[in-house]
Amino acid sequence: DIQMTQFPSSLSASVGDRVTITCQASQDMNHYLSWYQHKPGKAPKLLIYDASKLQTGVPSRFSGSGSGTDFTLTISSLQPDDMATYYCQQYDDLPLTFGGGTKVEIK
């Protein structure tokens, strides 16, 4: 199984800050990685797929990058609506696996 280690597990940042979340795979992967935003009581929302492709309708302040074992989600200018938990997911191999999540809070 490909284990996905996500860090930090939580962070607090101010509106307008640049925020970076990292996902590390337990083995080299292709670019088959996605990022989701999950708010309490809501369904998860796909933000990024294929490591760097922005899902239709997602604000351009979200971006993804990375290769091999290290992948990042960046929010270029944090907004109040971005308060949520973010998850990475690999789909390079079965079983598909999620990272442990990063809870983003606004200072």
Place this chain on the structure above:
Amino acid sequence: EVQLVQSGTEVKEPGESLKISCKVSGHTFTTNWIAWVRQMPGKGLEWMGIIHPRDSDTRYSPSFRGHVTISADKSINSTYLQWSSLKASDTAIYYCARGRTTVMTPFHDWGQGTLVSVSS
């Protein structure tokens, strides 16, 4: 617009059986893989397994194989997650999620979640 509508909250006792559903509309049901994802209280997302509705080809996470059954009924555009004997540790929110036409897939569309509470 693709919609995944899941069945409602369930309150059960340990040892009982349960089948929850996910009805898909807005696209051709038999083309895309559909997965089930668990979120236990205060915890993260866990991929349970995935099914292709065209032929019911199903793959399970080793963590869930043997404890749950995933099925589909293409005549009514629905997939199901079922337990034959629930445990308290099955208390969670369960999401269905639509992927691509390949089994290795991200999930573009999600159901609203079904809360399952198991307690004596």
